[in-house]
Amino acid sequence: MSATAVEARPAASRLERVRPALGRSWPAYLLLLPFLVHFLLVVVYPFLYSIYLSFFDAGLNQDPTFIGLQNYARLAGDPDFRGALLNTIDYTVVVVLAETTIPLGLAILLNEPLRGRTAARIALFLPVITSYVVVALIWSIMFNAQGVVNTGLQGLHLPGQPFFADGKQAMGIVMALGIWKDLGYYMIIYLAALQAVPRELVEAAAIDGASRARSIWHVTIPNLRPVTYFVASIATINAMQVFTQAYVMTQGGPLNATMTVVLLLYRTAFVNLQFGYGAAIGVVLLLLLVALSFLNKKISDWMGG
């Protein structure tokens, strides 16, 4: 993930001067040590182990047998994996697009001197601070075929919807939950960025006779490129790893319509107890995310962000 804009160029060269050479200020390493120790123990070792496992056929009460790249070959031809991958990419595209636009719109609104801004801000933050488990439970109760949403629709003389029974609608609900949950978070980020846009630019545009909407479109928004890049990066990484909503609400159904890569990994490793195959899924996901990050950076560089 990247930094936002404005790296202080002059400071950088001064920084070079005062940074210690290796060996001269070892107490500083004590500050880094806890993190590194934890990182190696709890993140690196298990992940390396799981990469190692991906080359084996490891299961219940059997000695792991080395099978080389067979797990990966199997993944390439596995329709369940392909389906999960497509679902996850679908989900990511929609959610990231939504999380880079809707919160921006809301932030622009909240930037205006309207009454009830604080209330709106608090309301939009409520989903952010609640856990995914709770939120998914509530939504699955509400969107159940006989739940309150359907009875509400029928009360308005609209047809009831299958929701979780229909693959497309189920996926739509999973996406909607993902978008709804983090709206407030990204909105705050955009809001802060909006308020950091130099006043002079906006006023200059106004003096030139630009309307309010015009000045927002042509002056403020272009300045938000680095923030947008930041939001898109985090949103992408989170979206590709979508798990809890699908696990709690649909368990991947109906008929694998909402199966995601991480949910498939969980099923493979924890339920079918195929640890090697599950590990392979994890490795492929990592490679995908790394590739996506590169892509993201390239796009941002190309757009001058």
Next chain:
Amino acid sequence: MSSRSRSARTLLCGLALVAVAVAACGGSTGSSATSGQKVKLVFFNARAADPIEQALAKEYMRLHPNVTIEYLATTAMPGPSDTDAIANLIFNIQAKTVVDVAKVEVSRTPLDLMASKSILDLAKINGDAVNNQLKSLLNTNYVSFDKGVWALPYEYDPFGYVYNNSMFKEAGVSPPKTWADMTNVNKALQQKFPSTWSICHPLNNLSKIQPYVWGAGGTYWDRDVLPTRADFQNPGIVAAYQFAQTWAQNNWLNTSDINTTTSIQWMVSRKCAAMDFSAILAATLKINDPSQDWRVAQFPVKDASTKGANFAGGSALVIPSTSKNPKAALDFIMWLTSKEGQDLKYAVNPSLGLARTDVFSEAVPANKDTNKQLSGNADWKQALATSGVPTRASGVSPIYSTAYQQLADMQQRILLKKTNVSQELATTQQSVQQLIDQSKQKNPELYQGK
């Protein structure tokens, strides 16, 4: 300002260190069975009824002061099957966690566990006592084969046609006995209650369509226990799936799957007038909506010429291979499945003070005596209505879990995607036969001489 924040930082660091120290000392792990009398058992509940099982463990400890029971439980999220919970148990066994007694689902798990050598043969610990105990228990189809006894049935969950008799009376019908009856009942109910389904059926579940297959004289396997051949193309099974598909095509059947929560919801909201489900649902519905007359009947059969059979799930108690005290574990299991234990569990003996609502979330007792005593109780009568119907095991074998999922997926496709029934049955038969052949290769001793 900075000195205040400095001391605040120091305080925080101190607190953090203390907290970490407390955390490291808090919580105990592992068993510490000392020499002599004292015994520690780890009881892992991979099914449901958390508060009740905890209460029973406490009671056992009270009756046997030398025994300490550490209670563990895991759960799938509300909604999905208990596959995840069982998987967690197996996962723990594989990770060599000490577990002495485990409560598991009965129709699939003991075989899975046995084939992977994760549980002990109870008959080897005390064959006479175990075989004697089995005589007093229901639902023993799944627990003994290959001369061993791999589990003791603990809860008995017979299925049935659960219906809202108040609605049926209003529409002037009584529960159907044949498939033709079902169509007539459907007409009458739809007339009176146009937005209600006359029958709701779990779409992603094999167990609840089996009675319809048996009711058409069909079958799934060449024999019920340790089948060597998958037989999904006999006329009875084809008729049953086609019957279900007709109902789905006419929109007389629900389009989304049912779990425990939605089963209650759909019945109480009058979206379904009847449901193929666990008979215990009737008792649960009574708590949720006492205003209706909830009842259970036998599954309808194809026509009067077939007798049909019922399916019963439930739970069982096993002793995992990581147990450190198999003898004490068996004593505990014997008590839990005895009349004494089950009377406490189902409040025939009310001394545990269990909430009435807790008890009703259970399946019915596996102990025959307790079962008989409950049938006189008005609250339990309906839940026990199909207890007497002969049940049939199906496909008891190490591959049953995987075959189950394939058959459930097939059913979903047939009902939701309206695919060709004969083709689906043929394809699935092929794939399940492969599983059986693999299993025969892997565990030949199971299939020997049969």
Next chain:
Amino acid sequence: MAQQIVDIHTRRGPALIVTRAVMYVILLIAGLLAVLPFYWMVAGSLMTPAEIYSQIPHLWPAHPDFSSYLRIFQLVPMGQYFFNSLLTSTITMVVATLVSSAAGYTFAQLKFVGMRFWFVLILATLMVPYQSRVIPLFVMFNNYGLFNSYLGIVLPGLASAFGLFMMTQFFRTVPPELREAALMDGASEIGIFFRIYLPLARPAVATLALLMFLQSWDQLLWPLIIAPRPDMRTLQVGLAFISQYAPTLNYQMAAIVISVIPVVIAFFLAQRQFVEGIAAGAVKQ
């Protein structure tokens, strides 16, 4: 650093009023949509099951029944669950914030061999789903007797790559001259961090602390696997069992509402801090 962008247009009249009205409506809808599910939870917890499931939509119970809240505490050991969540989340918050901040400072202000390699490696692990680490972690923890222990629950969360990233970003904006000057005055490296740079980072640290707390509070999978004993369950794990303790939906909804209240209260209290902190973390001055 909130700036008011002043509307310097003097044009008034119908166009402006319509625009304003539209903005209010949009904001109202957005706010309502955000709050609706929570409202439904509260309303449902006060209804009877027949009302909740009814085909006629009930917006508010006919006879609000608060007994579900009292009963829930009798049926479910909510107090124990709360304590476990509070303890584990607080430990995680304090330790993860400190450790990540210290590491972030090091990356931002100091130089050491392989710095770039470590930084990239740590960031890369953000892309590894933790589900793929859980099995080796569980086996390792089990072998060291951490099954069903508070330490087992908190250990994987005691440092955060995201936190590192955030604090590195922040500490990059602080001038290195402060350190230079302090060194010349004979201060220790560690002292410089705790006494000079860390206090400067207060908004970012507060935000990170809140995020770490929330992350730990909201976790389900790991605590479920590592601590299945009833007295060790965290709140989220307890909610996963709720249908076994509370057979009817209104009780389950009451449990959910109860679990959300403390987070909401904490948020209200720390609201300004939190919002400013996110802003500070994301956008450079």
